[in-house]
Amino acid sequence: MSEPLPDVPALSNHTLRASRSNRVATPGYNRARLEPAIVHFGVGGFHRAHQEVYFDQLAELGFSQWGVIGVGIRRPQMRQVLDAQDNLFTVVERGADDSTAKIIGSMVEYLLLTEDRETVAARLADPRIRLVTLTITADGYVLPGDPEQARDSVFGLLVDAFDRRRHARLAPFTVLSCDNLPDSAAATREGVMTVAARRDRSLARWIEERVSFPGSMVDRITPATTPDDRDVVEEDFLVGDRWPVITEPFTQWVIEDDFCNDRPPLDRVGALFVDDVAPYKLIKSRLLNGAHCALGYVGWLAGHRCTYQAMADPLVADFVRRLMREEIAPLLPADVPGMDLGTYCDTVLERLRNPRIGDQLARLCRRGSTKMPDYLLPSLHDAHAQGRSRTRLAFAVAAWLRYLRGVDLEGEPIDVQDARAEELREAALRGGCDPSPLLAITDVFGGLADDTESVAVIRRSLSDAFRSGATLRSALASPPRGAPRVTASRPLEIHEHPRTHPRDHTAP
Structure with a gap:
């Protein structure tokens, strides 16, 4: 200074x-x-x-x-x-x-x-x-x-x-x-x-x-x-x-x-x-940190560079809102004292819209190989296990996979900041619109390759939604859909992908 x-x-x-x-x-x-x-x-x-x-x-x-x-x-x-x-x-x-x-x-x-x-x-x-x-x-x-x-x-x-x-x-x-x-x-x-x-x-x-x-x-x-x-x-x-x-x-x-x-x-x-901080950490990591991951990759590919700019885009903001409310929140415990899920979602969205806190999307996009398995992929795994809707979760994963190529939708270079950037970029480029080479990296993606519905959404998103800025905006208005079976069951367990050691900080 x-x-x-x-x-x-x-x-x-x-x-x-x-x-x-x-x-x-x-x-x-x-x-x-x-x-x-x-x-x-x-x-x-x-x-x-x-x-x-x-x-x-x-x-x-x-x-x-x-x-x-x-x-x-x-x-x-x-x-x-x-x-x-x-x-x-x-x-x-x-x-x-x-x-x-x-x-x-x-x-x-x-x-x-x-x-x-x-x-x-x-x-x-x-x-x-x-x-x-x-x-x-x-x-x-x-x-x-x-x-x-x-x-x-x-x-x-x-x-x-x-x-x-x-x-x-x-x-x-x-x-x-x-x-x-x-x-x-x-x-x-x-x-x-x-x-x-x-x-x-x-x-x-x-x-x-x-x-x-x-x-x-x-x-x-x-x-x-x-x-x-x-x-x-x-x-x-x-x-x-x-x-x-x-x-x-x-x-x-x-x-x-x-x-x-x-x-x-x-x-x-x-x-x-x-007495037990685990449910509070779960709600925060899935809703705030998970939304951060999705907003980072989707917002960047949509041409934005700050959180408030991305959230000022009605299509991006609606995507994040529905991701949180319709796909992540239903997977979380609803009886945690002091943590009303609807209110918490509204609070997170309000915080992300704050124009005076210029949180950079580049920061949210860093260390995806650590953040995504900790914050967003567990929701996708839980939704798969319960047959719940997960279209937007899969779309967010597709955005990350597209981001990993190191080039945005306008052909401009992306500085992918990740300890495994070279390995992930090679797999992303080798696969193109086929996510299989990346999903084969199981210490990052777990068993996602076995979730055929989500893989279909990811594949269609890579081939159709992320061809240009215009096709991305069209997809945000109506994301590619799989056909998951929706049930009314509550989650019985937390599907956290096992880690060899913790590697990510933060504070957001």
């Missing part, structure tokens, strides 16, 4: 106290009285727009014992900015009609793991630390095969801390993953236990018996901050923040009520504690 304009003071404790701007809310609590209780790994835009806001709100209510120590994984630029700003930053909520800004003060210290490893280890051993939270992205959960390299990972640090606390007869801390994984709690537990078992079986037993790894579901659309965003924050709110966060008004945090060492009263500021 560039330097603040000279007529707007750079954000810091000093300028915060001297500020007379009434355009931005500032911390109403004494930051010097905040006590560190949380260590968070992975300080990016999403963490600052989501978890930090909740802890800032706790501080506003007088809960000063839940300060956050942020640990960056690999970006020295974030450290430089936050050090200069006394760990203050601005969160701007952009609604469809107006924006509000709040300077967040809940972060009491920022450390960079690559430079401050020993300091991070000391903080984790501090008995005041009762909670560790993670947004380390999916790659952070993949342990190196080499035990020494694994010890250098985040999980290695946590195991070191548990060992120190065990020998000091201190209670452990809870480890709460806030990453967008199908089962982030299980992935976290597996990472910790694998490292611990390699080192000391008695330590592994101590962790197994005493440490909690609750699951969570997090949601808040947070696009990457641009230099233009920074300039707008300076102009509109008179804040010289070198790295503000831009986000939407909507936020959600559902947490499994399983803590081993005190629990922050996050329910006082809008979070929801539940």
Whole structure:
């Protein structure tokens, strides 16, 4: 990020106290009285727009014992900015009609793991630390095969801390993953236990018996901050923040009520504690993340580049709406407290239409070989198992297959960002209008090749709908149809395609 304009003071404790701007809310609590209780790994835009806001709100209510120590994984630029700003930053909520800004003060210290490893280890051993939270992205959960390299990972640090606390007869801390994984709690537990078992079986037993790894579901659309965003924050709110966060008004945090060492009263500021977070994650991943996948590929091929532009297209918007309401929602549990499916669909659609949150479709299209098996294909598999309508689900898959060729409907190149892009592109080009070469990649597509109705829709879509922009628009108005048998049964099981390891983050 560039330097603040000279007529707007750079954000810091000093300028915060001297500020007379009434355009931005500032911390109403004494930051010097905040006590560190949380260590968070992975300080990016999403963490600052989501978890930090909740802890800032706790501080506003007088809960000063839940300060956050942020640990960056690999970006020295974030450290430089936050050090200069006394760990203050601005969160701007952009609604469809107006924006509000709040300077967040809940972060009491920022450390960079690559430079401050020993300091991070000391903080984790501090008995005041009762909670560790993670947004380390999916790659952070993949342990190196080499035990020494694994010890250098985040999980290695946590195991070191548990060992120190065990020998000091201190209670452990809870480890709460806030990453967008199908089962982030299980992935976290597996990472910790694998490292611990390699080192000391008695330590592994101590962790197994005493440490909690609750699951969570997090949601808040947070696009990457641009230099233009920074300039707008300076102009509109008179804040010289070198790295503000831009986000939407909507936020959600559902947490499994399983803590081993005190629990922050996050329910006082809008979070929801539940016995089982799985149905909440299921609804969010299928409806929001699944819709994101479909919107990304269909919207891109229709010529759009941002979510709100695509949702301003009546044909694309109607496709996404009917996909969610008619094909995905009927597969989901309808009795989850606080999650009315109709209301949730309406909320997602409203969020996607927000013209002031310019989420790029290119971001939604990234890592399709991970996202599609996690978020959209499970709905297609469930619909097949139950004989339900799945025309739009199959059409969305066809859009992804067409996108994988690396050329759009106008002949312009597409930068396919996927760890398996070369393999998938070769299969897409080899198959042309025949999806068989791609569907043979079963660790991505599972048993989709056996779903003859969906394969027929995909094949017809590739041959007819995706020949040109005009044929795509015609198909969106009336997607190619199979002939699935519709029944009234409720889903009895969740058809999640098995993964060798979690590989996708997010926050949306």
